[in-house]
Amino acid sequence: MATVETEARAKGIAYDGGLTCSIGVSSLDNAIPWYESVLGMTLLYRRDDIAWCELSTGVDKVNVGLSARESVTQGGGATLTFGVKDINAAKAALEAGGVRLDGDIMEISGMVKLLTFYDPDGNALMFYQDLAIA
Template structure:
């Protein structure tokens, strides 16, 4: 029996403070709060990617090394980096260029969860 996916994706990450994290994801990345359930310290935010949401769960030990890295495609990675800089977001070095393929920038939320932007340079997106 094959799995019948519905096309949606929710990416879940642990955070230390739901209030602070909601504000950061809205203010810095422009995500929109869809709902919040304080009884279980959980919320979901919509992204600019259709049917891709970010779920945040408050935990005692949040963020840090390991796990998945959410990687969001952007039209202009230099402009996206400037917005991160404007919000003093910690980044893992400069934009990395892989000529003819992609430009990459790794950055971190306040709980040290790694996130990434990519700008597609392939001819299919040129």
């Protein structure tokens, strides 16, 4: 019986085992202390230049990313962001499958490459490639 990992590789997507759940917030200054004190998460880093931070959940390679936004939709809106080993190969696999992309791969120098795409219902999902991994 094939595993999920084997099936994904057969489609050209090699996951790296990481998952970042991206959540829009109105203020990093207010959200970070709440996630730390209420949910027991630990701030990994904060980048004010891109209005972003990530917190550790305590589950290996599963983080919560907070993105400061001018308008936050109430009632949800988290974006599942899956770590992949080769974002260019993952993009090619999505394109081959006719998946709608939200632009091209975006790179934050020295940190990460990101690609947003949509499921059939229009829900945004993302792939990330960690540039710190050799």
